[in-house]
Amino acid sequence: MTKRHRKKWVDALSLVLPVLLFFAVLNCFTTYLYYQDYQCKMDILTEVAAGAETTGMDVAAGWLKGNDHQANEQGKQLLEQYGYWENKGTSFYVRFRQNIMITGCTSAVLCLSLLTFLFYRKKAEAKESRKRLEQLEQILIAFRENHFEVVPDTEDHVWQERLKFQLEAIGHHIQLLQEEARAEKESTKEMVSDISHQLKTPVAALDTCFSILLRNNLSETEQQEFRIRCRSALDGLETLLQSLLEISKLETGLIQLDQKTLPIMDTIISAVNRTYPKAAEKGIELIFDCNESLEHCALMQDKRWLGEAIINVLDNAIKYSPEHSKITIRLQKRTGFVRIEIEDQGIGIPQSEYHKIFQRFYRGTAPEVREKSGTGIGLYLSRQIIEQHGGTITVASGKVRKGSTFLIQLPENGLS
Template sequence: MKKHFLLFTCIQASAAILFLLFGLAFLKTVSLNEMHTVQNLAGAVLQASPETEAVFMEALKSPRTAHTAAGAELLARYGYEEDFLARIPFYRRSLLVSLSIFFICFIFSICSGLHYFYSVQKARKAQEELLAVLLERCLSDDYGFLENSQESAFPGPGDLSDTFRKLAQKMRLKSEILEEEKDHTKALVTDISHQLKTPLAALKTCFSIYLEADNAQEKKEFEKRCRFQLEKLENLIASLIHISQLESAMILLRPEPSSLQNILVEAVNAAYEKAAAKQIAIEAEDFPDLVLSLDKKWTREALFNILDNAVKYSPPGTSIQIRAQELYSFVRVEIEDQGIGIPKAEYNHIFKRFYRGQNETVQNSEGSGVGLYLSRKILEQQGGTVSVRAAKKQGSVFVVQLPLEAAKNS
């Protein structure tokens, strides 16, 4: 559209300049012819009567209308009236050419304007049709045209093209996010169904056997098993609720100045009962306490999940070491166990939701695969990280890194 406008402007300007040049040439010719006529008259009179030179000079200096009437009367006797120029062929041809050029320029300008108007309307219609097609493709989640860098693939001038490209990219991004959320929801429902299926089936079996038991001892045994399955189901549901709340931002972490030592002590106390039952010692090396900006409750939950995992997969009579070290921009907390260890290929998988290792011991142990995932989510939402590596001798070392912002020695 800009090209059409520039072309139309250039044509109009060229026509105007051409007509102006011809008009100036015509006026110059008329002026020269008039000058030649005056010069011819003056020369003829002076040759016949040289004494009339003073009269000519006086007439040139006097006002133009002083002798007009007398001159007009004299010339009229010989046919030189006001319309005498129209009877001269040269002037008639010049006037005809001037009018022809003016008419041609006028017609050309009208045609150019109509052509420009038609081109604009045609281009606008084409843009609207193309825009409608591309919008329809966007609504159909077909964004393949974004890969085409040709400007012709987009309607309108550069600014409109850029705006449409940005809009289409935003729509594609939102579509991809919605698709990811849809897949995430499907996966979550599938995982929850799978996780609930096992304890519900076990609970159903125990309850059926309880109803069919013949004596009180059998009823008591299966009542105990039902209670265990109920507790397991309750813990699983609580973990699923925590996951749902974290992922939907229903749980808002509220950082506040918190003692790192107090958080670790509370996490150890929560895991102490299970550790004592397996005669596993939880030992912490001395370190200067730090006050960090953390959500105390959920950070304790994250560390407890890591300790609980270490207790679960460590043999009886072993120990768990806790170390803390202040570095340049973060605090590193290491939890080292003497358990079964984790294959290197699973390092990036054990922190995924519902993931359980391939080790036979893990498969035969009670668990839902949500503890370490919860720990990762809680720590990451506070700017921290969690990772794992193999211990030097036996077991695994979980490395928790917490940001040192607003930290100070207590």
């Protein structure tokens, strides 16, 4: 027996057995009542038959008053003597048997009627279920063909509205997934294009330098110069590849931040110490402005990666600041967050580029920017890292309309 046939038998038995059990119990109960009535009538006859002791009026009065009565032994003997006590041909017994037969036939008719009704109802429900499944199949086929405006056809308006709502939600979710997939595809194309563009410059420089070095008419000084240029191009290429690797790890989730409650001051000082040699080469003074109450301010952070984000901002400030200028680092506590300001006196950023400089591979349009070497990845990485800490990074003009001020805001969750 297959699973499908077994299920049909189980459904049929679950439908028939309760009905049969109910009518069987009902028939037993009515038979018991009819027998009690028959027995009561026979007890009355025993008292009437023994009429020598009591009159018929006394017997009737006793029964009407509800007195307990049992079969009169003398009357019972008289009925047995004449063959009426156990005679199944008496009118009382015939009536008893007729009542049982009528009740049984009525129960059977009602039972069959109820089973027929339940059978056809079950069949109608199964038909409706098959219809709904067929509609769902057609709707899913339409969804596969990107047709999401499908309304189920049914007379059950409540079910129709519920199903329509759920299908619309699923269709909307599928559309969002498709849009995300398209956006991811475009982003991948853009990234490949950007990487190709970024690799083109150092690779072209290497190709040119090696082509010149292959000539035999170069002096020792010229050869040394082109070797230095090759080394510089290789260093730039290595830096670019390292940055691309970090971007890939961040965007694919391979880098999991290990956040702990640590003093934010230690992270900032560590970042300043790592960028200080570059600032010293240009004679740039790094000024730290912080309230003493914030020296022990602790935040939930991954010290290594948050430090990398701050270093990228400081490197950017040092690169585009003139010699013997100042870079000011401020730490402030605001309601609900801690704010880090890094202000330089450099070339500044046009307001039209405020929202672009944190994009991957973007570099400013100013001639001073083009003169400096760079990949356009540093600020993008900083934004990614800070956002994974639940914070934000923005840029504004300097305090005296000169240079730029980068504003880093981190939530004070875990502030102690």
